[in-house]
Amino acid sequence: MFKNPFSDAELARRASTVRAEMATRGLDLIVLAQPESVFYLTGLDHWGYFAPTYLIVPADGEMVLVTRGMEWITIGNQLRNARFVGHDDSESAPFGLTRELSQISLAGKKLGFEVDTLGMSYGAGQEIFERVDAGDWTDISGMVDHMRWVKSPEEMELTRQSAKISDIGMQAAIAAIHDGAREVDVVAECDAAMIRAGSNPPGFGPFIRPEARINEPHTVWGDGTYKAGERVMLELSGCVSRYHAPLGRLVHLGSIRDEDAEMAEIVAKASDAVLDALKEGTTAGDVFAASQEVLDGVGMQDFWRHHCGYIVGIGFPPAWTGGNKVTGLRPGSDLVIREGMTFHQLNWFFDTGRGDFFASNSIMLAPEGPERLTHTPIGPTVL
Numbered sequence: 001m002f003k004n005p006f007s008d009a010e011l012a013r014r015a016s017t018v019r020a021e022m023a024t025r026g027l028d029l030i031v032l033a034q035p036e037s038v039f040y041l042t043g044l045d046h047w048g049y050f051a052p053t054y055l056i057v058p059a060d061g062e063m064v065l066v067t068r069g070m071e072w073i074t075i076g077n078q079l080r081n082a083r084f085v086g087h088d089d090s091e092s093a094p095f096g097l098t099r100e101l102s103q104i105s106l107a108g109k110k111l112g113f114e115v116d117t118l119g120m121s122y123g124a125g126q127e128i129f130e131r132v133d134a135g136d137w138t139d140i141s142g143m144v145d146h147m148r149w150v151k152s153p154e155e156m157e158l159t160r161q162s163a164k165i166s167d168i169g170m171q172a173a174i175a176a177i178h179d180g181a182r183e184v185d186v187v188a189e190c191d192a193a194m195i196r197a198g199s200n201p202p203g204f205g206p207f208i209r210p211e212a213r214i215n216e217p218h219t220v221w222g223d224g225t226y227k228a229g230e231r232v233m234l235e236l237s238g239c240v241s242r243y244h245a246p247l248g249r250l251v252h253l254g255s256i257r258d259e260d261a262e263m264a265e266i267v268a269k270a271s272d273a274v275l276d277a278l279k280e281g282t283t284a285g286d287v288f289a290a291s292q293e294v295l296d297g298v299g300m301q302d303f304w305r306h307h308c309g310y311i312v313g314i315g316f317p318p319a320w321t322g323g324n325k326v327t328g329l330r331p332g333s334d335l336v337i338r339e340g341m342t343f344h345q346l347n348w349f350f351d352t353g354r355g356d357f358f359a360s361n362s363i364m365l366a367p368e369g370p371e372r373l374t375h376t377p378i379g380p381t382v383l
Helices: 008-025 037-044 071-076 093-101 122-131 145-150 153-176 184-194 258-277 284-297
Strands: 028-033 054-058 064-066 080-089 110-113 135-140 207-209 231-236 249-250 309-311 342-349 357-366 369-372
Touching: 008 037, 008 054, 008 122, 008 145, 037 054, 037 064, 037 145, 054 093, 064 071, 064 093, 071 080, 080 093, 093 122, 110 122, 135 357, 153 184, 153 231, 153 249, 184 207, 184 231, 258 284, 258 342, 258 357, 258 369
Parallel strands: 028 110, 064 080, 110 135
Antiparallel strands: 028 054, 054 064, 207 231, 231 249, 249 357, 309 342, 342 357, 357 369
């Protein structure tokens, strides 16, 4: 989180891809506001995205980054392919953007704005559209997201590095869990191990929770202690240059019920089925069906999950999902699987009526075929 990780060729490829899509849509200029989109095109990696950050992308010519002027040192160190325009803190970010746009003749041109994002508030959008004198504009939310779904070789390598760190963090956390262990000590060991292995701050978590809060999907550690006879839920991700590779496991302290051990075997089979189904040209709905077929085969036709995984990659806080949407391996989804896509594949099997278990991995459709990126044993793990 202190340097631009991409080659000039990679950045140029991305800009060319975005501009090709602009031409297809008849757009003369677009404004991106989602941190992941700005990072994708420029490589700017910092926590300054809490303040509105806009990237102007014309059909040709230089791109322009507009944000707080005080970020000039970081931007000067990291940006190589865009001009920086800073605004004073006494000015609103939309004012800084529209002032720059006023230098461009927009009459008769078609503009695209990325509006459905945490980076573009309702108030900012209103101010921009009131100030911009443009003949036509369109919502391009999701346009760059779709490009980010398919990772280049450079991106795949960063994701693999993140996965190695995820395994290191998971194994450190599991080693720290015992009867009487404090929640804070376990997460401290996990974070320390990941940071020492090269992790940047991830967009999420770690989510490491005791039995009492095991079904809470997005809460972190508390001030309690782990106790014999209970379970611990762990879900975390390393992060290298904003790329994530999430990993989840369930730990039993002292013992495990027979039905939970049986469910662990089902989880392993469902995980293998999803990996085997991850092929070029198939759909996300087909991949979900492969997981469901395993459940149907063991009499779990009535158990239903809304997805068995979702796309991951570039992520800024507060998520590793790449923004404010979750693109999942869902029933009936017509999303076409392509080489370079990476998913957090998960089996969250609780309240099934016949046993509970949880495990997740990051998986990728690599050039050589489906690849499981995280390798910590699924379990069951009884400490």
